[in-house]
Amino acid sequence: MISDVNTAPPTPAAPSAGRPGAGGSDVFKLLQPYDGLIGAGQSAQAQVLSLKQENTVFQLLLKLTLDNGRQTNVQVSSNQALPLGALLSVTQPSPGSLAISLQQALNNHAALTRLDTQQLPVGTLLQGKVLSSQLLPPTAGQSVIYRSLVTLINSALSASTLIIDSPRPLRIDSLLTAQVQGSQSLNVVSLSGRQDQLAIAQQLAAQQSRQGSLEGLLNALQKIAPDNTLPDELRGSIDKLLSALPTPQQLSNPGSLSNALLNSGAFLEAKLLGGQLHTLPADIKASVLRLIAQILPGAPANPNFNPGVAANSQAQALPTFVRNALGMLNQVSAKPQPGGFPLPARLVQHAEGEDSLENLLKLAAAAISRLQSHQLSSLEQTGRTADGNLLTTWQLEIPLRNAHDIVPMQVKFQREEPPNDDRQDAPESREIKDQLWRVELAFDLTPLGPLHVQAQLIRGNVSGQLWAQHADTAELIASQLDVLRQRLNDAGLSVTDLDCHQGTPPPNGPTKLEQRWVDETV
Template sequence: MKGDINIPPLPPAVTNGARAGVVGGELLKLLQPLDGLIGPGQSAKAEVLSLKQDDLAFQLLLKLTLAGGRQTHVQANSPFPLPQGTQLAVTQPTSGSLAISVQQALSSSVATLTRLDTGQLPVGTLLQGKVLTTQLVPQPTGQPALYRSLVTLLNTALSGTTLALDSPQPLRIGSLLTAQVQGEQSLQFVPLSGRQDQLAIAQQLVTQQRAQGSLEGLLNALRALPPDATLPADLRASIDKLLTGLPTPAQLSTPKGVSDALLNSGAFLEAKLLGGQAQHLAPDLKATLLRLIAQITPGVAASSAFNPGVAASAQAQAMPTFVRNALGMLGQVSAKPQPGGFPLPGRTLQSAEGEDNLESLLKLAAAAISRLQSHQLSSLEQSGRTPDGGVLTTWQLEIPLRNAHDIVPLQVKFQREDPPEQAPEEKRETREVKDPLWRVELAFDLAPLGPLHVQAQLLRGTLSGQLWAQHAFTADLIDSQLGLLRQRLNDAGLSVTDLDCHQGTPPQGNHKPLEQRWVDETA
């Protein structure tokens, strides 16, 4: 989610009639009924110690101070969030409920921060918080959706304070977010800067890379299936559709062919689903592989030791524990995890003894899904804020090509670096319009040329690039054709500066030579 987060204003004043009223016993429902907790006609002081949202209500942990000073803790459900630290006066109409006044219910936001003091938190201050609740706020017909969340702040002098936020998208309960103060009632979300997100992505990336297998392993196994192999009709149709739908080098020679291949690579499946584009999932590689797994699974023997669903379930259960551990490491870990790397190395899975065709295909398909997810997680890990305040966005993906009788996976990485936003108080005539910097990397192994790696960057129509070939004869061949490549790029309207070919592999450190040239050209 990107954009502004607003702090809602204080609730409207409560009328005198409502102030005197008492809501029925269902206002706070005790999870464990207690007889005689508070005597008839008496009240007790209550403090909200914690707040947790579930599917139906809000769970509260209350500390009650009873007559004589005795204290006890009780758990209760509430139809609305009462922030941590809220002070209440409660009575007990029945053994299973507590009642509070309407005034207290509606003014519970007194314990919630609804305005920032920019003297204490100047504009530009980064706030980190943990999302406690998220609710859809009713809006007039035709108005965009609005979600109200309660967030516990984790840093600055306001640490431990609950902040109410309005956002156009729901904030994930339990997630960490970082936002920059824009004004007294406005924050701007800073993506991927929370340490929990970084650690969670890094952990998931390690898991996926261990499980991943090269795409050509699955595709070659599917191509090698004999025509008379006994397979369900729907599975055979899905396999044929997957293989025939792979793009060819000729198709990637047109802008539309490149666009279609990128959109259907599987890297944007979740974005399509969130955008309600289910009708466009048919050619998507990841969606096709998931459908393939669903069709293979019923045919695999129940005694099979390999079960991708069990593995996924185990990972989901282990994740909350990891996140709790990550929260404890916030003060100990200072360095951002290193990116997952580009390109991903090839990895071939070996068939186990006694494994039938369907079980082998299931294993290869699950490994192919993990490879696509490794690219997606690497994209997230390499996206975020640059040291000077700019925004770096990364898209890393893999496109399997049909090249004659071979399957050639083409690994692609795009990076867009947007300059820092200019301060609004700057005079219009002094503002410098800054264009984004684009970087592109390609990696593939094309017989008989061998492994090739391309790095290029584009800024204001000026392009520079480097090519690496592992084989000496390939490097010599490419070097002899660089003049033609330069001319074709110039004909396409680009101004080409550096364009070189080297034998070997790119140096580690990601674009240092290219970045240096970019700095020199725009100094």
């Protein structure tokens, strides 16, 4: 999440109601009274060494330099936050208080109210610690403003204090990362989001080293001999899974396509959280997990897991087994690079007897890892773009039945939308913000060979690019582009660009999201 903050304008703050003293001065209370600390009619120079906020009161540690050169440290409480390093002229009106000049404090060079973009160019990441956060007195016609003091801990301005205004309070003692947008504008980046992205990337790399293509499992299930002595419950689950696979013709129907997307396994966890248990029998990921639970009791004994526990408690035992199954069954294959679209085809080595329970178990575990790789890739490619738009990604895989072949079709949807406008304007005065949709398809359909489709839609305008690896397939598709264009026009869409190329699309990689983050243990 990104929130806007601005450096504070260099103007004096309004006096707080109820403060003692007069004539433009502010009285600080000494936490321990000192009688005769500063002589009558004399003043001392004070420097702010530390600042601590407790609710709306601030505790400061001041280093006093008296007229005779003697130095001493005192602690005071105040309703006003002062930047670290601020130099003040202090008098002592009573044994329990010190008086300083507010104007001098606010205009002190130790507090920065603007940034030099020559020294810190736009795009520079600043990191700092929040010292204080105060709600400023409300002003008619303006939104709520919080003023904070932030000590910078990196860049050439390290140890400097920055005064910033923001629409929300900043958490005291928290560390933040902000990107310079201008001399008086910053974008503060959420640390938790950056940590989440790092964790997702690590999980994706580990998950892809275990995954295997879906057709490996489905083809093995198709080849099981009718006379194979499988348990009736397992045989019924296999037949149900294979019969539920859609055909290319069925996916031309919007309702069938919607069901195939929802049952691709990408939304299984969301269904479980939402209590949609009635939809689980058609879900591919749930079906494969059910197969693992039914295969596991009959698989060869292994000291690394308890078959009885796995059979009796699928939800509790299966996740651990799925994470470890491929390693203990000695799968060996080159490790693919994480992320990207489409995921590369990856076949799991066959054990002796393709229909053995041990081999089916290995293939099913690899298929689960494949589906999880798509889910993690979706999370990795979801976030804020460089211009602040929210990008949401759904990546999944749908196995199709094409005659006697199983053809996995990889699908990626992306929605890019501008940030929400929080202004309290009337609805009719708000600008309508358009969403940009992108769709990618990748599949290998006999006899056409590998195909890749990219399309995007905004305001009813659609553009698309198709790639075919076989030259004759590229020529065939190019000859039918006018038909496709007409069908899109008939559907109410305006086609701006439509081309077909031979080969593969240029590598784009996952969406580039800012990965720099602050270690909160500093």
